[in-house]
Amino acid sequence: MPPRKSALTVERISQYRRLLHDVRRDGLDHVCSHQLAEKIGGTAAQVRRDLMLLGCACGSRIGYPVDCLLAKIAEFLDSPKGENVALVGIGNLGRALLAFFSMSGPNLRVTAAFDRDAAKAGRVLYGCRCYGMEDLEKVLETQSIRTVMMTVPAGEAQGVAEKLAGCGVRGILNFAPVPLRVPPGVFVERIDMTVALEKVAFFSRPAGNEERDKV
Amino acid sequence: MPPRKSALTVERISQYRRLLHDVRRDGLDHVCSHQLAEKIGGTAAQVRRDLMLLGCACGSRIGYPVDCLLAKIAEFLDSPKGENVALVGIGNLGRALLAFFSMSGPNLRVTAAFDRDAAKAGRVLYGCRCYGMEDLEKVLETQSIRTVMMTVPAGEAQGVAEKLAGCGVRGILNFAPVPLRVPPGVFVERIDMTVALEKVAFFSRPAGNEERDKV
């Protein structure tokens, strides 16, 4: 019986890491499952199951030792030497992402950005160098990039995705509002702003559409 | 037995709508479940279940009539007269969202943006008027806004969320990298770029962490 490595669990583990950093900043060196559960809005049992999977060899008296957990999470989530990530599509959203990730931790670094518009090539935005699409293969290869964020217009997304897959990319974070068809072995995660907003709007309706309540 | 109105179903229905617009642009007036399934990367049974829930009274011979489906979806997802939405936090990401939604359909309109920085008040970005935080309550009230996108720094998110809830907001699309604690009755959807990127990076690893294969 495989010990549960689903996408949902991975997401939560990434969240635990951020929470644990806060906890450590508060000077605590242990947390127990209910505390994490409360912060994340879940149940203690769930937290324990998730943490179980990363085999944290911890005592049991007063919760999990924060540093040990952080180490285990890094071992689970991160590449040993960090990882380079690329962005394709330097529009409004692409620039916002560059800004956002330029200040994040050392593990995932956005080190190359690409755009169809050759005029952007050569510039440096938020510490990240820009290239034209013709350099795609070369740069991905040189920087050993396996993971790409894609913020191109809907009409170009499929074509770009195929090109990326051809360059050996194994994971795509797709912000374009279209489902991608990629070869097997390539993981695609989609962030669809329109769908997300429509969902929130749906569940903010006063009545008739209200969410199902228990009993 | 409640007919399934889960968040997942609502997301897919929103996606079907977009696909159906494409289909109609191609001149077709009927689609069958496999066609939709293929486009969305799911199964035909799933599509049929989803569509069932919006009670599409359609014949059965050659699939669903596109126009009828679109009408039913609009009835299901949209407010009758459209809906105003606000943005709080006019940073890089906030501006990108304004640009993005300024060209979307008529149902959800971003009609007000707020920022702590009073210097931004009075400006108009991508067709959307900006206000200082002190006008929050008044403007939300005047425009009957129930749904808000939040792109504020992590440290301010909780405070802003509470203020929003106090103004009668019922749904928040939260881009800040913190879980929100809100009163019951307020729906929160989170888009967490860091978590999303870490997830993709995780599943792009060559081996050892590979996703579970069947058999």
Added chain:
DNA sequence: GCGTGTGAAATGCTTCACAGCG
């Protein structure tokens, strides 16, 4: 006690498989 680790039950979501209709 207080909190972890974990089988076992419960819940929720997806897929199967087939009746029924045009």
Added chain:
DNA sequence: CGCTGTGAAGCATTTCACACGC
């Protein structure tokens, strides 16, 4: 026949509940 609509089966994920260690 092809395709929809749908009970029922099959999986996945979450929660319960309790043994065990400090």
